[in-house]
Structures are given as C-alpha cells and as structure tokens.
Amino acid sequence: MNETQTPADESVQPALPVSEKSERLQCSLRKLLRNSGRDFFLDVVLEAAPGFTILFGASGTGKTTLLDCIAGLTRPDSGRISIGNRVLFDSSKQIDLAISRRQAGYVLQDLALFPHMTVAQNVAYGLSNSPDANQRVRSMLEALHISHLGPRNAREISGGEAQRVALARTLVTEPEILLLDEPLAALDSPTKSRIIDDLRRWNQTHRIPILYVTHSRDEVFALGERAILLDAGHIVAQGTPHEVMNAPMQETVAQLAGFENVFDVLVQAVRPERGTMTCEVAGDGSPLLLETPLVRGGVGTLLRVGIRAGDILLATSPPIGLSARNVIPGRITSLVQHDVIVSARVKGRVEMVVHLTLAARDSLQLAQGKEVWLVIKTHSCHLMQR
Numbered sequence: 001m002n003e004t005q006t007p008a009d010e011s012v013q014p015a016l017p018v019s020e021k022s023e024r025l026q027c028s029l030r031k032l033l034r035n036s037g038r039d040f041f042l043d044v045v046l047e048a049a050p051g052f053t054i055l056f057g058a059s060g061t062g063k064t065t066l067l068d069c070i071a072g073l074t075r076p077d078s079g080r081i082s083i084g085n086r087v088l089f090d091s092s093k094q095i096d097l098a099i100s101r102r103q104a105g106y107v108l109q110d111l112a113l114f115p116h117m118t119v120a121q122n123v124a125y126g127l128s129n130s131p132d133a134n135q136r137v138r139s140m141l142e143a144l145h146i147s148h149l150g151p152r153n154a155r156e157i158s159g160g161e162a163q164r165v166a167l168a169r170t171l172v173t174e175p176e177i178l179l180l181d182e183p184l185a186a187l188d189s190p191t192k193s194r195i196i197d198d199l200r201r202w203n204q205t206h207r208i209p210i211l212y213v214t215h216s217r218d219e220v221f222a223l224g225e226r227a228i229l230l231d232a233g234h235i236v237a238q239g240t241p242h243e244v245m246n247a248p249m250q251e252t253v254a255q256l257a258g259f260e261n262v263f264d265v266l267v268q269a270v271r272p273e274r275g276t277m278t279c280e281v282a283g284d285g286s287p288l289l290l291e292t293p294l295v296r297g298g299v300g301t302l303l304r305v306g307i308r309a310g311d312i313l314l315a316t317s318p319p320i321g322l323s324a325r326n327v328i329p330g331r332i333t334s335l336v337q338h339d340v341i342v343s344a345r346v347k348g349r350v351e352m353v354v355h356l357t358l359a360a361r362d363s364l365q366l367a368q369g370k371e372v373w374l375v376i377k378t379h380s381c382h383l384m385q386r
Helices: 063-071 119-127 133-143 159-171 189-206 217-223 241-246 251-256 358-363
Strands: 025-035 038-048 051-056 078-083 086-090 104-108 177-181 209-214 226-231 234-239 261-271 276-281 288-293 302-307 313-315 326-338 341-347 351-357 371-376 382-384
Touching (some): 025 063, 038 063, 038 209, 038 226, 038 234, 104 159, 119 133, 133 159, 189 217, 209 217, 217 241, 226 241, 234 241, 261 288, 276 302, 288 326, 326 351, 341 358, 351 358
Parallel strands (some): 051 209, 051 226, 177 209
Antiparallel strands (some): 025 038, 025 078, 078 086, 226 234, 261 276, 261 302, 276 288, 302 382, 313 371, 326 371, 341 351
8 A cells, every 4th residue: 555545444443542641731931032133032821731732823933943942952041841740841940851851752844764774663763672662663553554664765755654654753652742843844735634634533542732833724724623823932812723713813813824915994883783894994096995894993993904815706797686795896917826726916996815716717707907896795804903
C-alpha cells in the first residue's frame, strides 16, 4: 500500500492506548523578541486543556518562539510553564528542566529524518533504552498506516510518508504535550486531510494538550477545539474556532481570518427592532450605505467592517427580488486566476475584492471593464473595533 491508499477496513486498525495523564498545560511567560528590526515582547498567559489548541497568526508574531519556550529550546526572560503539577520552567524558583526531561513532543515543518536510517530505525530513535521498543514501533507504524514503510530507507519515501514518519517518531515516545509547528504546510490537500484524520484519532485516545501552529484557516476548523490568535506577541482573540474566525472584533483578527475587504464605517442609524444598523462607508463621490448586523454602539460610533471576498455575489444586471440588503454598482478593474479561484477587483464608490469560480467567470462572461453589481447579505458584514 502506498502513502495515498487507506485501509479497506478502518475497524481492524490497532488502537493506541488511552492516556491516563490528561494534564493541562499552563503557561505564563515574557520573552523579548526582535522581528525585522522591531523589538516586542512575547507576553502570553494561556491554558491548554487536553486536545487541540490552535495557535494562529501572521508570521513573526511569536508562535514558534512560544513553542520553543515550552519545549526548552528557548529560555523565557520570566514566567512559569507547567503541565499539571509538573513544573517545566519557573524563573522565580530558578527551575528550567532540560529538554530531555520535559516530555514534550515537537514536530516542525523541517522533519529532519535521518536519511541513512530505515523508517523503523527513525521511529525507534527515541526509544533506545526501552525494552519494548520494537513492539511500540510496530504499533505506531500500524496506527499511522505506514507499516509497509518500516524496512525502507528514509530517503526513498514521499513527503506525506515522511510527515507520518516524523509524527510516529514523536508520538512513540508518549509525550505529555505535543507541539506541532506547521507540520502539514508543504503537503497537498488530500494527503493533509488523511494525516489530520490520523492526528484526530490519536488525540481521541490520548487526550494530551496539543499546540498546533498554522496559517491555514481550513486547518483551524478541521482540528481546533480551541483557537488562540497571536499578534505582536500578545493574545488578541481566543475561543472556539467559530468564535475567533467568524466573529472578529479586531481588524488584525479579521485580516488573518480571511476578510479581504476591510473599511472604516460610521454608524448612521440603529434599528433594534430589525436587528440591523445602517453604516456609512467613506468612498469616492457620495457615501456608500451598508446594512449590517446590530452590535453595541450608537449613532456616530466609528467601527470597521470586514467582508469576505467569497461572501460577495456578482450580477451583470441590476438584481431584483433579493433578500440581500446591500446591492452596490461597480466596474471590474482586474481579473486574476489563482488555481481554481478567480479574484476580481470591482471599483465603485469603494473598491472590493470578490472571489468567483471559473464557471461563474465564464458563464457571466466577466472581463475587465464590465459593469457589475455586488450583492452582500447583511450578516456577511462583520463589524469590529477600529
């Protein structure tokens, strides 16, 4: 069976032992960071229960440094890190456990497999003093569906297979916490989905804290039980993936959560009986009025509105009889194809980005300069603090 195949009967796959540890990670630390010549403090207080906690944010916001501090690769300037009652680091008590004693599994995007070893030897690397090493390696290879790779040399396997081997090498040591730094970033979607399924299954039986760094919105929803968003070393949003990604109240969250269109707005009218507000967007010529959901803030409040490019519909004639409350005329200024998605820029009183399928582009005969109408539902307008 090659890496892209799945077993015919999942029910006969070996089950991994259920962990009895189920301890929480508690972390409070400060670390001075330098990013592109700009100094800022990684200053976080977080608690991660058993299961997946997603760390999300732009590059250079401190996500990898946070994992390095927990693993013992980087020493915080101050703070405390513990798993249950076991203290890994405490600056006030001068506790700083060695990496080997932290029982933290760490998988990076750069897998660093030993190319001169077989797959089985790579997985067994951290079990040199274990009397049952061979059995544990066999069980782990079976659990991740790579038993057939055991005797093969590590340089002879595919990228997806290498990622499974790297995970197996870490998981076989039975860590008390698992740190994953964009481990699937270089893989194609089908391979990524299968490995995510394996991780989810492993998590169901072990239930240890797992911190998972990603830039992928899809991975946040696929894996996350809880999401934490970092910006410039600080936690700016946390909660369920839905709460963090779909209801942003800060522009930083909105941009990272995939809101391509973000504008300043002024609240012009509040209609509690309808659950809506009318907001004015500054633009060229006469102001643009948008109907948005009702949020806290009265007439005259300055807010920001975020609209996802994929939430906007395009029409080539003035639409009628719609439930959507916002219909905005404009003209296409550019069309750019990205794989199977077409990104259109439409200029009216404001400029907006719209994402379309190839079929929609062709059936509507869209082209630069074509007059169109943007159709935006009220609840596709997400309001946030300025």
